[in-house]
Structure formats: C-alpha cells, structure tokens
Amino acid sequence: MPELRQNKTTREWVIIATERAKRPEEFRSKEQKKSLPETKPDCVFCAGNEDKTPAETFRIGDNGKGWKVRVMPNKFAALNPDAGNRSSDTGIFRKMAGYGYHEVIVESQKHNAVTALLPENDVADILRAYKNRYIFMAQDPEIKGIIIFKNHGAAAGTSLEHPHSQVVAMPVVPHQVRSRMDIAIINYDDHHECLYCRILKDEIKEGTRVIAETEHFVCFTPFAALTPFHTWIYPKRHSASFGQVTGAELEDLAKILRLSLRKFYFGLNDPDFNYVIRSAPTDCCDATYFHWYLSVIPRLTKSAGFELGSGMFINVSLPEENARFLREVKTPD
C-alpha cells in the first residue's frame, strides 16, 4: 500500500508509490553519454579561449601552468550588478530591477572533465571557488540570498557541455527559503534545537538511509525523498551559512561529494543530475535554527501535472532501498 511521508523541513508530503516502485538498479541509465573531446576549439570555456569570456572575477592557478578553475560573469546573466536597485509596487504588479550577480565557475580546462572522475583536490578547488564567490557576494548589502548549483546533463537543464557550476546572488529572499526559515524557527522555539541537527542525529541513529559518512559530513537519502536517489549532504557542525565552512571542512566536503558522485556515476551509469548548496539568507548567517547543506537531485524521472499543481511529489522508489544500493556501490580507487 502507498505511504505518505512528511519532509519536516518543508512540511510538504511525498507519496511513496509502493505499487509502482522500481528496484534501485532499474534506474541505471541504459545509454552511454556521448564521449567528448578534451578540447573543443569553439568552446568558450576551453583552455586557449580565455579571451572569449567576460573578464575573470576569480581564478585558481596551477603553479604557473595556467589555471585550474576560472570564474567570470555569465554572458547572459539572469541578474546584473549594473541593474540598479529600483523597486516598484503598483498594487498587484510588483517588480524591481534585476540587481545581483550571476557567475559561472569553469571547473576544469578539459572539455570532457567529469567531477566524479577528478582527483579529490581538484574537487576541493571547485568548492574553494564557490566559497570565494559566496563571501564576495554576501558582502554586498543589497544581496539577500545566494544559491550555488551545478547542472550535469541535458535532463538537468545544461546548455553548455564544458563542466561548470553557477552562482546566483539575489536582492530578495526566495519565498521558498523564507517558508523553510519560518518552519525552522517554530521548531527551534518548540524543541530548543536546530531541526536539521536533529534530523542528522536521528538519521545517524537509524542508519538505514545513510550512504556515507566522513569526519565532518554525512551523506544520506532523505526520509521523504522527493525523487529517486534524491540525496542530502549535511555538515555535522551546526552552521547556517556555507560562507562559514572552514578549510578543513571544505576538503572533507570534496571527499564526500566526490564519493557520492562516484557512486552515482558507477552505480547508475553517469545519470544527469543537479546539485545545489542551500544556505540561510545573508542577513541571518549566524542563525541557531537553520543549517546549510548540499542537495543532489539525479534527474531520473520527470515532474508532471501532479507535482506542478500540488507542490507534492510522487516518488516511485523506496528511500531505504536506494540508500542501501548506493552504500554498497563499489567505486574504483
């Protein structure tokens, strides 16, 4: 019989559709991604084409051998620091100028690099670039919310093949984030603890959904996973903002993120996925009640009318079975 599970951080319900649930291995991608060249002459992110992008805002060098990671404004930026900060509220039609930042993090010189196959320190370099840009953007008093994300593969919305991530800094707090803050505050008032710290504690105790654990992080399948193989990576130390991650934590995050992505890569045959780093709004980065974390969403199913119309999800897999499957995936060293 089907089951409803509630995500306590959003209060949203998920239908675990036991009647049509697939086994974990059935989600393994059947087709091989087309193989890419190491360099593509017309790719603006490839080494040699540095002059074809907007001016760099940050770079991690490679001991005189050029660069390992480059950051620059998105050429078709969704938000722009030159947009001013005009706001208008004419009744029902409220709008404001699209002030903000939208940058691209080019993750490697190589057109065909894949995060799961990079050395651990190269993944750490990508995360170091994230932190640099997060801290830079958070210093702007007009910025209220920052989101860091990666789209891998066509089903995840990528339009450019060359491996890259994006960071968007907004002059508003998304309502979705405010709603989560409200829920977390009520929980804090009721239970005197951070809801996310509590979830982490209970997930470790229960153990059935834990995929991997490192010194500073735990990777697990949410109890109310929205979609097959939806995965969370929570830091063990309470902290509301990704901007506060330490150097040692960043190296450890590279380790567990790389391991998780390798489990997807080898266990599910390189599925398309998004990952996002969720953080508190920049004006409450010291909140005792909120927790930053990283969410990985493999794009193995399509959302349809039910999801669009209700905000609820129907998950056609069992979170505990998927977690066990990923836990047991052996990745080459």
Added chain:
Amino acid sequence: MPELRQNKTTREWVIIATERAKRPEEFRSKEQKKSLPETKPDCVFCAGNEDKTPAETFRIGDNGKGWKVRVMPNKFAALNPDAGNRSSDTGIFRKMAGYGYHEVIVESQKHNAVTALLPENDVADILRAYKNRYIFMAQDPEIKGIIIFKNHGAAAGTSLEHPHSQVVAMPVVPHQVRSRMDIAIINYDDHHECLYCRILKDEIKEGTRVIAETEHFVCFTPFAALTPFHTWIYPKRHSASFGQVTGAELEDLAKILRLSLRKFYFGLNDPDFNYVIRSAPTDCCDATYFHWYLSVIPRLTKSAGFELGSGMFINVSLPEENARFLREVKTPD
C-alpha cells in the same frame, strides 16, 4: 536589464531574463509529433479493451453508441481507498498510510484524439467528468485536497499516449496550498477582497496580458509567469472550489480551454503541456478569500539547479509579448 516580478499569490519572485529572452515564435516546436493510429490493439484505454481496465467509476455515454468519456481507478494508483488512514508521528519521521483516490479520465475512444481538435461539447464532457469525480471525492471526510491534471506529451511526463487526465484526492492539504491560503487570508484581512478577484480585475483593466475572454472566464498570461507561455484561466464569479462550477460555466470553460489549447496547437505547433485545476482544500470550499482556477504550463524549457534550489524561476521570455502572440494566433474554425 533583467527584471524581478513577484507573483502575489505565492509571494515568489520570478526573474524575467531580458538579456536572453526569446521572441514568442522561437518557442514554436520544430518537430512534428509522430502520428498515432485511431485505435491501437494493445492500448487498454482504446475502445474494445474496456475489460482490461479496473472497473469504471463513471462514464459519459454516447446515445447507445458506447461511451465518450470513461473514468476508472489508476491501475498503479499513487493513493488508495483501501489503504486505511493510519498515521504515525515518531519524531522526525512522520508518515501515514497512502489513503485517497487516484483515477484516470479517458477522454475519448480514439487513441489519436487531441483536446485542441475535439468539438466543444466533447471538451465539455471531459470537464463534466472532472466535476463528477471532484464532487464524489470531496464527500469523503478523510479527503482534504483534490487535484485534477492532464499531462500532454513526453516532456510533460506522460507515459501513456491515449488522451487522458487524472484526478488525485489526498488525505492531507499540500503545504504549498496552505501557504497560498495563508497569503490569501492576509490579503483579505488587509484589503477586504479576494486576491484572485483583484488580480483578474487589474488584468482586464491593464489588458496587455489578456489572451481571450468569454462570458464567464478570462485567459491571461500571469504578470510573473514562471515559464514561457505559462497561462491562467480564472472564473469571473468568485468561487473557491471547482466543485461549485455551474453547468453553464462548465460549457463556457470548455469553450475557453479549447480555444487556449488551439492557440498553443496552431501557434506553437502542438507543444507538450500540463494543465492543472487548483481548488481550495475541501474543508474551506466556501472561502471568501480563495479562488479556483486552471493553469496551463507548456513544457518548453527545463527546470535546472537554480529552480530546484531556490523555488524561483528564470523566465526567458516576456509575458506581454507572449500574450500578444497568442491573442493574435488565428485558429481555424
């Protein structure tokens, strides 16, 4: 320069990405959908295979020539009236039995029927079936929320080709719906009017986003449209629940829904789409502050990490331009 617009019903912001906005005609689908046979022997929804589906819960007959619309439980139901209504709340891991209804509305005997090309009265028959099932399910005191939706095409999440819609009745109110109710109540307290009635009044007055108008309905592009060609159809008479739609209104809804879908079909070359009917929870169907409506979401773009991580959308088109384009699409009589 980019612009942020707020959807007043959800308080969520949408980025109107002017820098990369496409012209309306650029969204026209380039490939023709494969043509389907009128009957497919192995399709369980085709005429002649009536014994291959679960038992009918409703039917609209065709003057002794069989049926025009059939309704039955979904064979792989996401919710089930036999699931009981157990609920458990063991701390962080709250769950309940998947009690509810999940039915399929088969819209035509013909495997290759397309709503946009049906006669108006056939569309009305589909809507009459929706109303019958809505009222039936709303009578169950365990049911709190009902959603009616259609998935058209692979990008919209359809797995079966034969034209059909679905209705899901849930034992919970989705948090997304509760959040909209909260916003609508605050607006009602502040302004003594239904927020949706006000939006409708202002949209008619402004006129730039109106696509079509009939006696009882207005079809328009939302000011803060989430995606290209996102479209709303609002009833003019205030009513919180689809269950209260009158017979005359239902015929008029068939008229404007068919016209809207024809504008998509001929203007954008039969794009994949979802539509959903949003209604108040069943225990507040007389709410003065909430309004039922129908939302059409053509699936012309993919959501990516930004949308998943923030709940905000980046719309790469201009709502006013899209509305003008649809307004001007001529459909054959």
